[in-house]
Amino acid sequence: MKKIKKIVALALSSTLVISSLLLGGCSSKQVDNSAQKLAADGKKEVALNIFQFKVEIAKELEEAAKAYSAEHPGVTINIQTVGGGDDYGAALRAKMQSGEEPAIFNIGGPQDVKDWQPRLADLSKEPWVSKAVEGVLPGVTVDNKVYGMPFALEGYGFIYNKGIFEAAGIDTKAIKDYASLEAAVKKLDNKIKANELKDKYPKLEAVFEMPAKETWITGLHTSNAVLSQEFNSALDAFAAKKVDFKHGDALKALYDLQANYSPNAKSKGKLNAIDYATQVGQGLAIERVAIIQQGNWVYNDVQKIDAKVAEQLDILPIPIKGVKEDSIPVGVPMYWAVNNKVSPEQQAAAKDFLNWLYTSEKGKDYVVNKFFFIPPFKGYENFQPKDSLGAAVNRYAQEGKSLPWVFMGYPTGWGMDVLGQEVQKYLAGEVEWDEAIKTAQAKWEKARKEKK
Structure with missing residues (x-):
């Protein structure tokens, strides 16, 4: 029987581990x-x-x-x-x-x-x-x-429709960092606005759909990609008395990229009403958008709506600008x-x-x-993942291009109820980015002191 070794960076492990699944x-x-x-x-x-x-x-x-x-x-x-x-x-x-x-x-x-x-x-x-x-x-x-x-x-990243990118003449194999992702997004955006893809994808209206209502996505998952460069594991985050946001600019870039190329780019506050169902079932699954930040768990939901679209899905990395740019969180x-x-x-x-x-x-x-x-x-051994997104996560794991899940070590409620809500305020123009970060930092420290 063919042996497969997977290198998986887990939320609960401080280093990459190699595990034989056989x-x-x-x-x-x-x-x-x-x-x-x-x-x-x-x-x-x-x-x-x-x-x-x-x-x-x-x-x-x-x-x-x-x-x-x-x-x-x-x-x-x-x-x-x-x-x-x-x-x-x-x-x-x-x-x-x-x-x-x-x-x-x-x-x-x-x-x-x-x-x-x-x-x-x-x-x-x-x-x-x-x-x-x-x-x-x-x-x-x-x-x-x-x-x-x-x-x-599970693994998550920027899930995209391969057919849309092929129709736009974009080589996704060349997307390995933030700069190349941003260039691809701008190219696709121009083609969508010029109606060049309208015949094949009549519902396509934007590159991204950003569900800012779902603070578990923005406050936990997006932040995890960046804070995994600050903490080695969930245990490390759990022990931390403060969060520095060493790569706060990279986190801002991830939020901005999704917001700026969404259907609500000109009125970002409306993103705070976008939920999971709108993003997945009413977005990616019907080819209204080309990319969403999600994980392999959405395959089932997309497949129920359109099996052909589900098989066209793959995962691009979540590039942490200037740090780790070719990987996805796996945990x-x-x-x-x-x-x-x-x-x-x-x-x-x-x-x-x-x-x-x-x-x-x-x-x-x-x-x-x-x-x-x-x-x-x-x-x-006889039950290997067959779906497109499971295969994509396996590919990243096998190549060692994975980040740990550290958000399980955040203070209780901090990711969703603090950072996620600050991101909503930022998108609505109620606070500046630096102010949002300072509030999140202060509440992390306060939570840790209260847990003594």
């Missing part, structure tokens, strides 16, 4: 069968509630849950999805306070582990732990105890956590379901072929 598998016999035994004994029905954030896989996750319940008739799984334009963190806190605590929920990196520590079950003895790709567990490990199961490996988006406050039977069922999902053959098929995840575990 080492051993996890057979269904290794999975803890506590929930199955409960059902077989017929002594107790188990209701398993899951509260998760990944809207892109909501339907497919429900299908996987039904498949699991068919094999484990004593277990009923109820799934509630909150994400996209909604604040999952705030929704989770409200859910916990309501008294209807889920058995499975999602956490980010070290900051979330600290915030939710009283409710996190120890997962250290689960079968999947030994199968985890190197570097994905440090940020959810405290005192040698593992408190989170990684969702997937773990979130982790599954098991609530130690629910009954022992529910905890057992929760652990069993997660094991089944990532280690059984049927579960692996859902993970790779229906969720379109890049698995964070070994033993997926």
Whole structure:
């Protein structure tokens, strides 16, 4: 079997790591069968509630849950999805306070582990732990105890439609830094405005769509590309008492490029009303725009609208002007956590379901072929990503052109509620860039002092 080595810079690893994905598998016999035994004994029905954030896989996750319940008739799984334009963190806190605590929920990196520590079950003895790709567990490990199961490996950058660029006569292989990206954007913009692409792409109206309403995109993802040059890992960011914005001008350039070549270039404040659905489903998927800043997770949404467009997608780097200009951030988006406050039977069922999902053959098929995840575990030799964006992330990883995800180490709420909102004010002309940065810096320092 052909060996593939992936070099992946993870949010939770301070250096690039090389992981062989062909080492051993996890057979269904290794999975803890506590929930199955409960059902077989017929002594107790188990209701398993899951509260998760990944809207892109909501339907497919429900299908996987039904498949699991068919094999484990004593277990009923109820799934509630909150994400996209909604604040999952705030929704989770409200859910916990309501008294209807889920058995499975999602956490980010070290900051979330600290915030939710009283409710996190120890997962250290689960079968999947030994199968985890190197570097994905440090940020959810405290005192040698593992408190989170990684969702997937994901990468994000500037997703673009190859057909549009080809029609415009632009060679994307030559785009390797900010200068070449900016030149390509200007060329494409001129052709769009001159209606040169109208016959083939009648809906095309701008190069970018920038969803500034989604502060998780601007405040977390865009900033991460730049702050990954200031912090080596999420753990490094988590320990930092201040943020210097050493490359603040490069961050400004990324925001400006997207805003200046969007449909709202002349009225940037309107970008604050643009959401994920407008950017992806009503933008890239219908070829109204040529580029969006997003990750491989959008493939499923685009494919549901137009499979041909989905296969035309690829990823350009997010170039950090003057620093790292040919790479994309690659890391773990979130982790599954098991609530130690629910009954022992529910905890057992929760652990069993997660094991089944990532280690059984049927579960692996859902993970790779229906969720379109890049698995964070070994033993997926027969389940390699086939979608265009998963392949693109793999390409960057294999070439060592990846940046760590450090935003999981930001102070709680800082990325979305502070920096993301300052970016909105900047776009609306309410504050100057330097003022926005100073406010974000001050609130980072204040949050760190309050957490002492």
